[in-house]
Amino acid sequence: MGFSDSDAPRATTIGRYGVWTAALHASDSARATEVVEAAAELEELGYGALWLGTSGVEDAARLIDATATITVATGILSIWRYEAEDTAARWSALETAHPGRFLLGLGVSHAKLAEKYERPYAAMNNYLDALDAAGVPADRRVLAALGPRMLGLARDRAAGAHPYLVTPEHTAQAREKLGKGPLLAPEFTVVLEADPDRARAAARQMLALYLQLPNYTDSWLRLGFTEDDFASGGSDRLVDTLIGWGDEQRVRERIDAFLDAGADHVAVQALATDGDRGAPPREDWRRLAAALEL
Numbered sequence: 001m002g003f004s005d006s007d008a009p010r011a012t013t014i015g016r017y018g019v020w021t022a023a024l025h026a027s028d029s030a031r032a033t034e035v036v037e038a039a040a041e042l043e044e045l046g047y048g049a050l051w052l053g054t055s056g057v058e059d060a061a062r063l064i065d066a067t068a069t070i071t072v073a074t075g076i077l078s079i080w081r082y083e084a085e086d087t088a089a090r091w092s093a094l095e096t097a098h099p100g101r102f103l104l105g106l107g108v109s110h111a112k113l114a115e116k117y118e119r120p121y122a123a124m125n126n127y128l129d130a131l132d133a134a135g136v137p138a139d140r141r142v143l144a145a146l147g148p149r150m151l152g153l154a155r156d157r158a159a160g161a162h163p164y165l166v167t168p169e170h171t172a173q174a175r176e177k178l179g180k181g182p183l184l185a186p187e188f189t190v191v192l193e194a195d196p197d198r199a200r201a202a203a204r205q206m207l208a209l210y211l212q213l214p215n216y217t218d219s220w221l222r223l224g225f226t227e228d229d230f231a232s233g234g235s236d237r238l239v240d241t242l243i244g245w246g247d248e249q250r251v252r253e254r255i256d257a258f259l260d261a262g263a264d265h266v267a268v269q270a271l272a273t274d275g276d277r278g279a280p281p282r283e284d285w286r287r288l289a290a291a292l293e294l
Contacts, residue, residue, distance in 0.1 A: 013048070014071045017048060018266070018268065020187045021053060021270075043069060046289060048265065049267065050073070052075060056074065056082055057087060061102075064097075076144040077105060106127065107143065120150075121153070142183060144162055146216075154178065160183030160184055161182065161183070185264060187267045188268055189270075190268055191245040191270075192284050194246055194250075199243075199273065207233070220238065220242075268288060270285060
């Protein structure tokens with residue numbers, strides 16, 4: 001099941017490039033003004049979608065209120081943290097206030113991060129059943145799908161898939177599994193830094209958590225990496241494959257490789273090499289917008 005002709009957002013309306021960030025949560029009152037200004041600037045820069053990392057519907061609502069046209073998506077809402085009925089009620093309220101501007105991204109998180117984690121595939125099916133019953137259309141949600149079974153669920157019960165920390169090879173495999181219609185919008189992390197040591201140091205700091213999560217390491221093993229690649233913060237081969245670093249031209253080439261492999265849209269996460277890692281990387285977003293010719 002893909003997007004219907006009458007419903008938004010479609011792949012064509014969210015464009016080829018978006019921003020994925022965990023820095024635009026407005027719960028920090030000290031940064032509330034900066035968050036609103038940054039969201040508005042992303043829209044002005046021409047990005048098609050704003051993917052708000054590890055978030056709930058209420059987080060997306062704040063950014064939709066602060067902008068006029070950009071699609072805002074949860075990337076990703078954990079089904080263990082938010083009850084389906086509450087998610088559906090918040091979705092309905094946001095849809096009424098801002099029709100077509102919100103895309104509900106859902107994921108099963110990880111056993112180490114979710115207290116009640118069990119039978120994730122069945123749990124996602126049950127969650128989707130509850131959303132169906134509450135009137136949330138299948139073509140207004142995407143799944144954080146990595147493996148074949150969850151990709152199949154994204155094809156059959158959602159608008160498509162939003163995989164995180166993947167490669168163009170994974171994108172090609174996902175497109176084959178999804179078929180031609182569904183949305184495929186992988187996340188891809190980049191570092192606008194040409195020095196290999198600085199770029200890889202930033203990448204390893206970011207990857208440290210994910211190297212502890214079997215959902216990701218299992219995905220990377222399926223892509224041909226080995227356990228040796230996971231040692232000591234990640235091999236250069238792993239880091240250089242999962243994270244796109246370099247100057248603007250090289251980074252754009254890495255981003256566009258996902259489109260060439262079958263993605264409709266790439267949600268680009270800009271990783272800072274210094275400064276306040278929790279602050280919106282606005283200068284990097286500007287540089288990327290210029291490189292991507294938005």
